[in-house]
Amino acid sequence: MDQGPLSGIRVLDLTSVIMGPYATQHLGDLGADVIKVESPQGDSIRGVGPNGQKGLGPLFLNLNRNKRSVVLDLKQELGRKALLKLAEDADVLLYNIRPQAMERLGLGYRVLEAVNPRLIYVGAYGYGQGGKYAADPAFDDLIQAASGMAHSLSLAQDGEPLYIPITIVDRSVGVYVYGTICAALFDRSRSGKGQKIDIPMFETMTHMVMGDHLFGQVFDPPQGSYGYPRLLSKSRRPYRTLDGYMGCTVYTDAQWQRFFCAIGRATLMDEDRRFSNIGARTEHVDFVYSFIEKELSSRTTAEWVDVLGRADIPCFPVHTFESLRLDPHLADIGFFSMQEHSEVGSITSMKHPAEWSRTSPSTRHQAPSLGQHSREVLTEAGFTLAELDHMEHEGII
Structure with missing residues (x-):
């Protein structure tokens, strides 16, 4: 099976829920070895929806294929040291907790840079670190409100602010993260050097929203009001x-x-x-x-x-969810397919949307159970059987 254009790239994925996992699944689909590092409690999105009690709910399954799951308690020193050992041979480390929390764990950029100067260290979180919101938490709904997206819907619908019923911020920023990582890998192929990259949700989505809606306020002095009229028309609807x-x-x-x-x-x-x-x-x-x-x-x-x-x-x-599933064009290209998962049986999977003539993306393995690959990955990193037994006894893996 074709391994994809990122075959040989190793990604340490310290993210959870949707934004980060969506980005790293794209990397995995393109052939990267994505090691999903989870706490002993696991990614919370595992528990959402049917089969959540098994830690393999539908959202998790379609965000985490082509990854290996390693459980590490990073709050314990042995767990932190294990991550640093994995980082020695990694190409990318992606996290989506606040940078202050990474520093408290002893996993800030300077620590990781000393371990591996070629590492691309990427943080994807709520707000840029130069402003007053730097330490604040963020979620999809919150950034829809903060970026003006919810306001734009109130103008278009002549009503109250609304949230778009898709995790539009998480997935949009996730795609931006994915593209940024690929660009950073290209830069490193020329410079030989890694770097630290911060990708804030608030600024990314403000860029998207106001790209349309600065409109007449782009100019100084202004030549009109805020808002692209075509998008805000109350008659713009199916x-x-x-x-x-x-x-x-x-x-x-x-x-x-x-x-x-x-x-x-x-x-x-x-x-x-x-x-x-x-x-x-x-x-x-x-x-x-x-x-x-x-x-x-x-x-x-x-x-x-x-x-x-x-x-x-x-x-x-206008498609419904049901009719979209049966769309003849999507059937022609095999967009939806039934695949077998060892823990939950047959599942519907969606293909990678890009078509490649040579290094085609593929599904090499389905979303992992919690800690399914802990021993496998840590053995590859050089840990002995006795060390792994001790770490498991201490609840670190």
């Missing part, structure tokens, strides 16, 4: 058809001309200046979206998919 809902994006001038032809109003773009160009359409975005909404309510979803498809206008019926 459109109701005669028998359901669908997404439809008519965006460019050419697409609008084809849309008007498709609905039998070919001259409207010239007759109504609100449609004349992208600036005018943005200025009158509520009217524009309401116009599409009214038109789409006149036919069934299938009829519109046919009409708009022939006009080369982007559209898609």
Whole structure:
């Protein structure tokens, strides 16, 4: 089985819940040897959902494939020394507790750098260390509130602030962490040197949100208010058809001309200046979206998919979770597959989304049980059987 482009890279994954594990699963899918270092209590996400009592709930299973689990009590000196021993041959160490806690454990960057100067030492946590929130805890919901994301939904829905019902912060920052680690590995291949990298959730998501919504406030003096009008339009939502809902994006001038032809109003773009160009359409975005909404309510979803498809206008019926699972395109590419897990039986797995022509990502092994590989990994690091027995007796592994 192809081992992937990161084969030979070893990652010490000291993260838990979603953000860090999502990043390291991508690294594992690309072939890295990801060693998931857990406390004796294990990653709390193990207990969420069906089979949580086995420590193998559905979220954990789809965040931790291609990893080996090692239990180490890092609050005990022998556990700390064991981690430092593992770090000697590691390429990356990723943690997502607060940096102050890493320092208290005696695992700050200077300690790890002395052990392995080539180590890429990455912290992914709530807030950058130069500001007043530096020591504060953070979670997905909290950063949705802090970054303006929840506020943007209140403006778009003309109601109270809302959370997006996806762990959007954890997964977005997780992807950013994954990309940053790959870039750091590339830098080290040229410089031969490791480094310390901090990736704060608050700043990362503020960059994302305000990239859209600084808008007129980008300029000095300001040339308009905050908020990208197209995204904040109360009419920007899936459109109701005669028998359901669908997404439809008519965006460019050419697409609008084809849309008007498709609905039998070919001259409207010239007759109504609100449609004349992208600036005018943005200025009158509520009217524009309401116009599409009214038109789409006149036919069934299938009829519109046919009409708009022939006009080369982007559209898609609204999927439910159930229908998404059965999507024919995803079936063609084998996106969902049934795989066997030794502890919980058949599970649904999702393939890595990128397609590689040569070093293809793969699932080498399923998410591990707690401490499944403790002895295996520590034996590779040079610990003797007697040392491992002693550490187990002391509750360190």
